[in-house]
Amino acid sequence: MDIIRARIHHQHLGKEKRTSPANAVAWFGAVQAQDYHAALWGVSLRLSGVTLASLEAEFNNGSFLRTHVLRPTWHFVAPDNVRWMQQATAHRVRLLMAGYDRSFGIDRKFIRRTNTLLEKELRDATYLTREELADRLKRNRVTAEGQKLAHIMMHAELDALICSGPRRGNQFTYALLDERAPVQRPLEKEEALAELAAIYVRSHGPVLLKDFAWWSGLTLKEAGIGLNAAAPGLRHETIGGQEYWSAAGVRSAVPPPPSALLLSVYDEFHIAYKDRSALGGAEYDTTLKSMGNDLTSLLLIDGRIAGTWKRTLGTRKAEITVSRLRRLTANEKKVVRAEGERYGAFAERPCTVTFL
Incomplete structure (x- = not known):
């Protein structure tokens, strides 16, 4: 199997495209998006006939969201996926944040307080920028700026309280997740790991175990649990002495890549x-x-x-x-x-x- 040709095909970078921006983001599970405009271009490569303006309109109406998930950076994510993905991976992001949290005096008691304040300020589709929320927190005797403020907002995202709202000009706003994404039943941990593994392999395969662990932010042990739980819908083969995972039933012969x-x-x-x-x-x-x-x-x-x-x-x-x-x-x-x-x-x- 030609690994690159297979990945181009499964990532819809060839002639076969996804049907909508929301469908493209959902296909990948999450799309790294700290560079917002570059990430929109990346989504557009998996679609036909879309423009920067049309993708921004889809983002603003909540067809796909932007939040911290998987790793401590921004990702686009589908509303239907965000809750269980946070459930599966938020603990790993918090672990990476822990050292700075201690230096900022942030603990779970502090986050419960700031989450309560954020929920109050954002309810009823009141979309506010980070600077506006910092001002509201300050009025309630919580002073935060820079990285401390960023950590407060990230914890609220990881707790599935907030996510992106519509852009206001060139500024990003925050919204309550309950008002932008449907509430769904929580998944058991192994079920969530299996779902994450299945999505990753189908959209990125062929992949190695260490690839999945890197992308998801999980430990190698957790990633292995996910792959093994998803194994009935996957296949694995040895290429160049390494074990690669792909979705079961995919074509072994794929079209040549774009020029x-x-x-x-x-x-x-x-x-x-x-x-x-x-x-x-x-x-x-x-x-x-x-x-x-x-x-x-x-x-x-x-x-x-x-x-x-x-x-x-x-x-x-x-x-x-x-x-x-x-x-x-x-x-x-x-x-x-x-x-x-x-x-x-x-x-x-x-x-x-x-x-x-």
Whole structure:
């Protein structure tokens, strides 16, 4: 099995697309989204005919949410999935927050108090920014800013109390989760781990156990419990001496990858794996790290890393600058420019591509 071709197919980066933004986010379980606009571009790559404006409208109406889940960073997540995913993984995020919590004087008693205040301020669809909520907390004798305020908000997210509200201009707001997502029955721990494993494998496979543990934030033991519980719907095979998991019944022969892909920064095709060697090998890992950040916006040619790219989005035009990691042929430059045109259609602006 060609791992990259299979992953491109299962991640819907080829010709087969998801049916809606909400459906695309739900397919992945969660999509890393601390870079909001880049994450929207990443979602758009799994769809046809969507624009930045149309995706923002879907986000604002709550078709998909943005919250801290899996790991201590923002993710897009489907309303139907957010509660049980927090149930399965929030303990791991809290563990990573614990050291800073102690330095800020944050404990469960403190969080119960701030959660009560946040619930009061946000009820009845009162969408407020982080700064506005800091002011409301201060009125109730809770002074917090910077990282302490961020931890207060993260704990409320992990407790399934709050999530994203609609954007107000370029500002993010918070909302009560009960007003943005349906209340559903809680899952037993093993049931939640199995569901998380099944979703991850179907959308990212073939994957290793350590890939699932990395993406989910779980321990290797917890990740193994999830995979074993989901095993009746999965299959595993040895490739290159390692055991890979895929969804049962998937085609062994998959279509060839698109000629060029401009992946978003933190795209699931890159960030979701602990082992990223299939993208180009150790030499590309070394080159990317020497550039200062191996987690960057990648240019793929025929499924393999060929460079990185940056975009400048102006009010009237978009500009993409490609930094090549190898020489590109004239035809390869042509297909990259075509991918740049796709970004221009997404941004609803003419787009030029420059090669460095």
